[in-house]
Amino acid sequence: MNSKVRKIIPQLITLLVVILIFGFFTFNAQINMDNRGIEFGFGFLTQESSFDVQFSLIEYDGSHSYARAYLVGLLNTLLVAFIGIIISTILGVIVGIARLSPNYLIERTAAIYVEFFRNIPLLLQIFFWYFAALRALPLPQDADSIFGVSYLTIKGLYTPSFVWENLNIFFYSLIAAIISIIVIKNYAKKLQENQGKQLPVFSISIGLLIILPLLTFLFGGVSLDFEIPVIKQLSTTGFIYEGGLSIPPELIALTLALSLYTATFIAECVRAGIQGISKGQKEAAASIGLTPNQILKLVIMPQALRIIIPPTTNQYLNLTKNSSLAAAIAYPDLVLVFAGTALMQTGRAIEIVSITMLTYLSISLSISVLMNWYNKKIAIKEK
Amino acid sequence: MNKLNFLKPDNQNVSTYLYTGSFLFFIAVFDVFLSSFFKINITSFLPNILSFLLPLIIGVIGLHLIRIEFSGIKNLDLLNKNINTNNFNAVLTLLIIFIIIKSIPPIMSWFILDANIAGDTKEACTGSGACWTYIKIWLNRFIYGMYPNELQWRINISFILLIALAFVGLIPSEKLKKFLTLYYVVIYPILAFILIYYLISGGSLGLEWVETGAWGGLSLTFIVSFFCLIFCFPVGMFLALGRRSELPTVRYISVGFIEFWRGVPLITVLFMSSVMFPMFLPEDFFMDKLVRVIIAISLFEAAYVAEVIRGGLQALPRGQYDAAKSLGMGYWKLHIFVILPQALKLVIPGIANTFLALVKDTPLIFVVGLLELVGMLNLAKTNPKWLGFAMEGYVFAAIIFWIICYAMSKYSYNLELKYKTER
Numbered sequence: 001m002n003s004k005v006r007k008i009i010p011q012l013i014t015l016l017v018v019i020l021i022f023g024f025f026t027f028n029a030q031i032n033m034d035n036r037g038i039e040f041g042f043g044f045l046t047q048e049s050s051f052d053v054q055f056s057l058i059e060y061d062g063s064h065s066y067a068r069a070y071l072v073g074l075l076n077t078l079l080v081a082f083i084g085i086i087i088s089t090i091l092g093v094i095v096g097i098a099r100l101s102p103n104y105l106i107e108r109t110a111a112i113y114v115e116f117f118r119n120i121p122l123l124l125q126i127f128f129w130y131f132a133a134l135r136a137l138p139l140p141q142d143a144d145s146i147f148g149v150s151y152l153t154i155k156g157l158y159t160p161s162f163v164w165e166n167l168n169i170f171f172y173s174l175i176a177a178i179i180s181i182i183v184i185k186n187y188a189k190k191l192q193e194n195q196g197k198q199l200p201v202f203s204i205s206i207g208l209l210i211i212l213p214l215l216t217f218l219f220g221g222v223s224l225d226f227e228i229p230v231i232k233q234l235s236t237t238g239f240i241y242e243g244g245l246s247i248p249p250e251l252i253a254l255t256l257a258l259s260l261y262t263a264t265f266i267a268e269c270v271r272a273g274i275q276g277i278s279k280g281q282k283e284a285a286a287s288i289g290l291t292p293n294q295i296l297k298l299v300i301m302p303q304a305l306r307i308i309i310p311p312t313t314n315q316y317l318n319l320t321k322n323s324s325l326a327a328a329i330a331y332p333d334l335v336l337v338f339a340g341t342a343l344m345q346t347g348r349a350i351e352i353v354s355i356t357m358l359t360y361l362s363i364s365l366s367i368s369v370l371m372n373w374y375n376k377k378i379a380i381k382e383k
Numbered sequence: 384m385n386k387l388n389f390l391k392p393d394n395q396n397v398s399t400y401l402y403t404g405s406f407l408f409f410i411a412v413f414d415v416f417l418s419s420f421f422k423i424n425i426t427s428f429l430p431n432i433l434s435f436l437l438p439l440i441i442g443v444i445g446l447h448l449i450r451i452e453f454s455g456i457k458n459l460d461l462l463n464k465n466i467n468t469n470n471f472n473a474v475l476t477l478l479i480i481f482i483i484i485k486s487i488p489p490i491m492s493w494f495i496l497d498a499n500i501a502g503d504t505k506e507a508c509t510g511s512g513a514c515w516t517y518i519k520i521w522l523n524r525f526i527y528g529m530y531p532n533e534l535q536w537r538i539n540i541s542f543i544l545l546i547a548l549a550f551v552g553l554i555p556s557e558k559l560k561k562f563l564t565l566y567y568v569v570i571y572p573i574l575a576f577i578l579i580y581y582l583i584s585g586g587s588l589g590l591e592w593v594e595t596g597a598w599g600g601l602s603l604t605f606i607v608s609f610f611c612l613i614f615c616f617p618v619g620m621f622l623a624l625g626r627r628s629e630l631p632t633v634r635y636i637s638v639g640f641i642e643f644w645r646g647v648p649l650i651t652v653l654f655m656s657s658v659m660f661p662m663f664l665p666e667d668f669f670m671d672k673l674v675r676v677i678i679a680i681s682l683f684e685a686a687y688v689a690e691v692i693r694g695g696l697q698a699l700p701r702g703q704y705d706a707a708k709s710l711g712m713g714y715w716k717l718h719i720f721v722i723l724p725q726a727l728k729l730v731i732p733g734i735a736n737t738f739l740a741l742v743k744d745t746p747l748i749f750v751v752g753l754l755e756l757v758g759m760l761n762l763a764k765t766n767p768k769w770l771g772f773a774m775e776g777y778v779f780a781a782i783i784f785w786i787i788c789y790a791m792s793k794y795s796y797n798l799e800l801k802y803k804t805e806r
Binding site for chain 2: 011014015018024028035104106119123124131325343360364365
């Protein structure tokens with residue numbers, strides 16, 4: 001009885017404190033909102049937003065609703081996160097492997113890069129790229145072309161855009177290629193388990209990925225054109241590029257800073273992962289006659305990935321959350337569009353800030369649920 | 384004399400290979416050196432692309448020739464082992480050497496040779512390099528923000544006192560040693576708060592009141608990181624214990640709290656503290672925005688500290704708990720004297736990383752209108768008298784932050800070594 005009471009009382013006290021704090025906040029919020037004549041609710045989301053966003057992946061202007069503005073911001077955030085994750089992974093893996101290089105100069109260079117970029121605040125790096133480095137680029141009329149088709153100017157990067165015809169057929173062929181690769185991979189695995197024969201799965205996959213889409217160009221009526229940006233004079237000093245794809249400098253600065261910063265952390269994860277594999281594993285694999293390629297593919301990598309992937313996913317999450325710094329250089333991401341402009345216009349602080357936080361929270365939680373599932377799947381089964 | 388086989392250098396003719404190889408390598412480096420420092424291209428008679436690639440080709444041949452296995456020369460073997468194991472490595476080595484040589488002149492000229500520091504107007508900056516005059520003139524603002532010039536001694540004195548108080552822990556005798564933790568965890572923060580409240584903020588004791596909006600620059604960076612650091616640690620510790628607790632209510636509340644703060648970006652937390660939080664307070668209740676920011680950042684970082692400490696708690700073997708319980712220790716005694724000292728020792732690197740992240744996050748307080756170092760830079764950058772010196776400002780701030788963060792990470796590394804115990 002005594003021990004039961006001792007377990008219940010602290011719980012009751014904690015619960016009471018938490019409820020009291022929440023109650024206090026809600027009570028005050030109620031009074032404050034009554035005084036200002038605001039009513040809690042999400043009806044404003046369907047109202048006309050009447051503000052414009054500089055850069056948007058979907059069609060958007062002032063006549064669309066606040067909900068649409070939210071979507072624009074969310075997509076822009078996801079775009080930055082997506083590009084940043086790809087670049088930082090490539091860079092991080094290269095640097096992480098370079099840090100294990102037997103070559104002293106390469107190892108030092110990689111170490112200096114890591115120590116340099118991860119010890120400087122990300123916000124400062126974003127400002128540096130945006131206000132200092134990218135401002136040193138030429139004006140549109142003075143820009144030299146890159147391979148004759150792209151232009152890197154102070155107003156952003158102008159590259160050719162793809163103009164597809166029958167894109168869906170091309171897309172289907174890609175899906176077909178991926179499905180057949182999976183089938184072949186399973187077949188190869190069975191073949192190896194049953195008869196000990198090995199198929200060159202990798203070359204077959206690459207071949208399929210190239211040949212199937214190529215066939216659609218020849219027979220499926222798919223065609224691809226490039227639209228090259230052309231300079232156009234607006235006034236005596238105003239020039240602009242028309243056509244093609246234009247990438248705003250905010251996006252360039254943000255992805256550059258995020259990737260360079262996050263890559264240092266990913267590099268450390270990769271290094272730790274590879275270092276975490278004991279030498280005996282490699283030697284044991286070699287002693288049963290595996291080739292160096294097989295050792296890497298079948299012994300080292302599966303074990304190293306088990307160590308590398310969880311912290312790397314954490315870094316991806318950090319990158320996604322850090323992309324909210326976009327607000328500092330006016331890249332229209334979720335925070336700037338929704339928690340900034342929309343909040344200023346509607347004054348609905350509680351609703352908008354909660355929606356923004358919940359969005360980030362659900363991204364984070366869904367990725368960590370996925371991660372836990374993956375961790376359980378690849379964990380070494382021990383007794 | 385043996386036949387020379389240039390495709391596969393061996394240790395028969397070491398000196399021949401060595402001299403030819405080093406000569407070629409030297410030529411390659413010399414060519415790049417000349418073109419970089421003196422703008423002389425000694426191979427300009429060749430076609431453009433060949434002249435550009437020649438040093439690399441010559442260098443690779445040179446390195447190939449000196450790659451002699453078991454040459455019998457100790458230094459050569461060491462060199463080959465470290466930078467010259469195969470052709471691919473040789474190419475990378477050369478590229479790195481060339482890039483270093485190429486980048487020295489422009490960096491030197493920007494930083495020192497063509498830079499200006501004399502004078503006190505924009506016009507003094509005539510060189511093509513950096514304008515350190517800008518930093519010199521604005522240095523006061525970068526350190527003290529908008530704090531009135533004649534009152535800046537107050538910031539200086541409180542910082543000196545704070546540092547002095549931090550070293551008090553080194554003095555006392557064995558007798559007082561057991562109060563050290565109490566001193567650092569409870570008394571020191573209170574003293575620090577009193578100092579900052581009465582000396583920097585003022586408003587009483589005959590000192591003029593300076594509103595927090597005027598605080599700024601590097602001193603604000605220090606104040607914010609200092610207080611957040613002090614507050615986030617105990618909160619994080621309690622959260623970690625809560626998450627490991629046997630009581631379901633306590634555990635779920637801790638988990639919810641930790642996961643919430645870890646799932647949202649700091650910038651939205653600051654938004655919340657500035658626009659949403661005032662709605663939750665009674666109408667006549669006013670909380671300074673600096674205090675709000677410090678609370679917000681502390682709670683945010685506390686969640687991260689909690690996860691780090693939880694890692695340490697989980698790493699301890701069950702035997703420690705059982706042994707302590709068998710001695711009749713209760714929950715708090717067990718944790719304070721047995722578990723936490725060991726767990727905290729284990730997680731020093733993780734905590735140091737969290738603190739580093741905290742220092743690097745302080746610039747974000749620009750969201751609520753507080754201007755620490757980076758914020759002041761952005762303000763100075765838009766001053767019409769000093770347009771166009773963004774680069775100098777950011778480089779200056781980057782150097783300062785880098786020194787702070789690097790020193791912290793080295794210090795934590797030393798701590799880790801100092802407290803490392805064999806298990």
